[in-house]
Amino acid sequence: MVSVIVLTKNEENDLSTCLESLSWCDDIHVLDSGSTDKTLEMAQKYEVKTWHHPFESFGKQRNYALDRLPLRHEWVLFLDADEASTKAFQDAVYGAIQSAKPEMAGFYLCWKMILEGKWLKYCDNFPKWQLRLVRMGKVRYTDFGHGQKEGSVEGKIGYIKEPYLHFSFSKGWSQWIDRHNKYSTLEALSRYRNCPPFKSIFTKNKSLRNLALKSWLSKLHGWPLLRFFYAYFLNLGFLEGTQGYIYCVNMSYHEFLIQIKIREIKKGYKG
Known part of the structure; x- marks a missing residue:
C-alpha cells in the first residue's frame, strides 16, 4: 500500500530501530549517500533495497528518489534513519491512504521529539509539520535551510495528526x-x-x-x-x-x- 524511502549516511546506530518499526511495509528503499560505516550491511540484514546517490541537498535527494527508484506503490512515505513508526502511526497512514480522494497529493506529518526517553511536547512546539507522505507524480521538493519543503504540488494536501517518533539526539x-x-x-x-x-x-x-x-x-x-x-x-x-x-x-x-x-x-x- 505504501513504499518507504529512508535517506542515509553513516546511520548504523539508528537504522535498525527505524527498519524494525517498518515491518508492516513491503517496499522499503534505503537511499545512501556514501556511508563508510555498517549502514548498508544493516540494511541488507533487513532485506530492504539499497541504492546510492551523492548527496547535494535533502530536496534534491527526495526528488531523485521519487524519479529514479523502482517504487512499487502509488503512495510514498519518507522517514529518516533516526525516526520510527508506531502502530498508531501505521494505522493513521493506512486510514489516510484508503480514504484519500483522487485530488489528494499528499499529507503533512508531525513527529514526537524524544530525548532520553522523554517526549518534548512543549519544548519542541508540537506539532510541527512536514510533507512526508506523497502521491507519486504529484509533488516536487525544494530546499529551505538545512531541510526541504514542498515545491510544486498538483492537488490538495491533508494532515495526519498521529505522530511518528524522532530520536534526534541518538548520537549524542x-x-x-x-x-x-x-x-x-x-x-x-x-x-x-x-x-x-x-x-x-x-x-x-x-x-x-x-x-x-x-x-x-x-x-x-x-x-x-x-x-x-x-x-x-x-x-x-x-x-x-x-x-x-x-x-x-x-x-x-x-x-x-x-x-x-x-x-x-x-x-x-x-x-
Missing part, C-alpha cells in the same frame, strides 16, 4: 551540536535570501507559516533569548525537566548562531 550532544553548526549556516542563507513575504505569517498553511515565522523572528535582536523564554516558560517546557531545559538552551544557541551568520552574510564577511 557532540554530534548534535556539530550537525547544527552546519545546519545554522544553511538556515542563515535561506532565511536571508529566501525570506517569505510578511503576509505568510498569517497564512492557514501551517508549513509555510512556520517558515515565515522563523525568517522574520530571526530579524529581532533578542530573538534567541525570546525563543528560550517562550519555549521554556510560556510554552511550559519547564514541565519536561532537565531534558526540556537542555533542549531549550541548545535551540536558543542554534538561533543565536543563525543570527550572527546572517549578520556575516549582510556584511559580506570574508574571514
